[in-house]
Amino acid sequence: MTSTTERRSATVEDYVKAILRTARGPRRTASTTGVAQELGVTPGSVSGMFKRLAELELVVHVPYHGVTLTGDGQQLALRMTRRHRLLETFLVEALGMPWDRVHAEADRLEHHLSDELEQRIAASLGEPTVDPHGDPIPSVELMMPVEDTVELGELVPGQAGVIASVSDTHPDMLRYLSDVARIGPSTRFVLQDKQPFGGPLMLLIGSRKVVLGAPLAASVQVRLSPAPR
Template sequence: MHSFTEENYIKTIFKLSSNGTQEVNTNAIAEALDTKAASVTDMLRKLSTKKLVHYIKYRGVSLTEEGNRVALQVVRRHRLWEVFLVEKLKFSWDEVHEVAEELEHVSSALLTRRLDEFLGHPQFDPHGDPIPSENGEMKLKKQRLLAEMTVDEAGVVVGVNDSQPLFLQYLDKMCISLGTRIKVLDHFAYDNSMEISLEDERQLLVSSEVSRNIFISA
């Protein structure tokens, strides 16, 4: 049994380290959790004692096999709750993250299994992120960023790189969601903005920041 804080650190390391495969420095963790580097160092020492992370001072931290397992279970619960909130309680995709942040710490394996069964074993959450299976496996989509596409290329939106409410609300106003087909009409070198068209033939100008946060089917 791990505390809320420990699980949040483990999940943050998992996300920052490309799903647990790379070392992460303490400053990156401190920024992600909006806390002081000294506090991060103290927690990393604690997690190292519990054999959840490999921590080397001044180098960084990575998850142990057990730490990676814990992270995957927290991520699994979080994303399953997001599906439940959207599909069953009719939350919008920009409202679910903070609620799921609380629910992800309910660590009953039976509850998680029943929730998964009730939802029909979903493989992706409302933002297009893969949901780990009970044994930690994830089905990954072939995808790339909209920013990487060239003129006349087209594809379907399969995920977002930024799940913050303000960005999701922006996409809602632009009528862009998972499943929306996008075609690149032009690319402007001056500021790396793009002109795109949607399936309803509407044309939009999107900024470089927006195009770097939308995943398109590869």
């Protein structure tokens, strides 16, 4: 038997969202270590929670690999992702909060939003489809647009593209990108050079040169465009 109240606890909501975010491969499997890293908890507590989520029929175990979301689990994860990203957009656009501060606020508020407030926020923002970090916002029918993006760090020199999204979880990194490197979603660039063995990347943005370390480049998703001649 499953309990509706327990299914809607903040911990359960955070876990299904983390599973959706870290799921990989054709079977969309999330591993214990992936979810532990995402939530900043120990693998031991993740294993315990995976069992509980399976009892709540929100996930099924994939032996030796982790878990995959059930239909119900997927719906709940998409609902929470929609609320989180709508709240981030609302905090930036309606309240003028800087983009590095909205993730933590949205993480707290997302668990307390009613369906009506969610709809009113979406309507007041003109039904946005991307959040301030460039991540897609699932539609009201809970459809997530499929993004054709690659990690910036995987590009080779000479390739050009547009920044699609930036990981929202590290405020210091977001501040560095907007205030020092002056880049964000929609910035066009050419990758000029990349040092081997995890060394830095040199981007050309207009006539400006920007150097980004490899860990930073791993947190940036880009859309490739044909290289300029």
